[in-house]
Amino acid sequence: MSTTALTETELVRAREILGRLQNAMRTVLFGQEELIDQVLTGILGRGHVLLEGLPGLGKTALVKGLSKALGLEAQRVQFTPDLLPGDITGNPILQELNGHREFVFQKGPLFANLVLADEINRASPKTQSALLEAMQEGSVTVMGESHRLPEPFFCVGHAESD
Numbered sequence: 001m002s003t004t005a006l007t008e009t010e011l012v013r014a015r016e017i018l019g020r021l022q023n024a025m026r027t028v029l030f031g032q033e034e035l036i037d038q039v040l041t042g043i044l045g046r047g048h049v050l051l052e053g054l055p056g057l058g059k060t061a062l063v064k065g066l067s068k069a070l071g072l073e074a075q076r077v078q079f080t081p082d083l084l085p086g087d088i089t090g091n092p093i094l095q096e097l098n099g100h101r102e103f104v105f106q107k108g109p110l111f112a113n114l115v116l117a118d119e120i121n122r123a124s125p126k127t128q129s130a131l132l133e134a135m136q137e138g139s140v141t142v143m144g145e146s147h148r149l150p151e152p153f154f155c156v157g158h159a160e161s162d
Contacts, residue, residue, distance in 0.1 A: 018044075021069055028065030029058050039066065039156065048135050048155040055119075059158050063116040072113035072152070079123035085130035089140040090147070105147065110134050114154050121159040131155070 006014070018040070025036045035051075039062065042049040051059060060076055067074035077088055090108035094101055109115065110131070117131055134140050135155050139148045 024069040025062070025065055028061050032058065032062075035062070043152070043154045046152070048157065050157040050159060052159050052161045055160065059116055059118065059156060063114050063156055067114045070113075073150075074114040074116070075109040075112035076116040076118060077109050078118050079120045079127065081122055081124065083123050083127050085127050086142065088127065089130050089134070089142050092143060105142065105145070107147070108140075110140060111147075111149060113150050113152055115156070117155055117157040119160050120157050131157075 021040065022036060025040070026033070029036060039049050043066070051057070063074050063076065066072075077083075086108065088108050088110050090106050090111065092103035093106045095104045097104070120128060120131065123131075130140060134149055134153070138151070138153055139146050141147075
């Protein structure tokens with residue numbers, strides 16, 4: 001990856017855009033400046049964010065507000081012990097096309113730009129592994145076939161603390 005220095009004009013423009021995004025997020029989450037800054041740092045750094053805490057902290061509002069401010073698609077997945085990897089990655093579905101049957105891949109909720117993975121600590125290890133592949137590789141593997149996720153792809157994970 002090559003790096004080039006930004007001009008002063010580009011830096012000023014980026015600072016203005018980031019300021020508008022921070023202000024938009026502050027209208028959604030009052031008094032959560034540190035959380036907003038951490039989430040924006042994660043998305044700008046092309047990483048992901050894991051939040052720990054009790055339910056009801058405004059995670060859904062955060063992701064919805066961020067998706068609206070950025071014009072990106074968002075999905076929320078409630079992780080439960082019975083959630084299967086295919087429930088988040090998607091599955092091949094048998095369909096009849098042009099007189100014959102074939103499997104067609106049906107995308108799961110991970111195929112959104114912003115994903116809220118709520119209570120990931122409740123899911124099975126295989127389902128958590130599917131989420132980790134998506135976060136690390138930017139793709140999911142289903143029945144040996146790899147499927148690229150949209151860019152940008154950003155996950156806000158939540159693990160309930162004890």
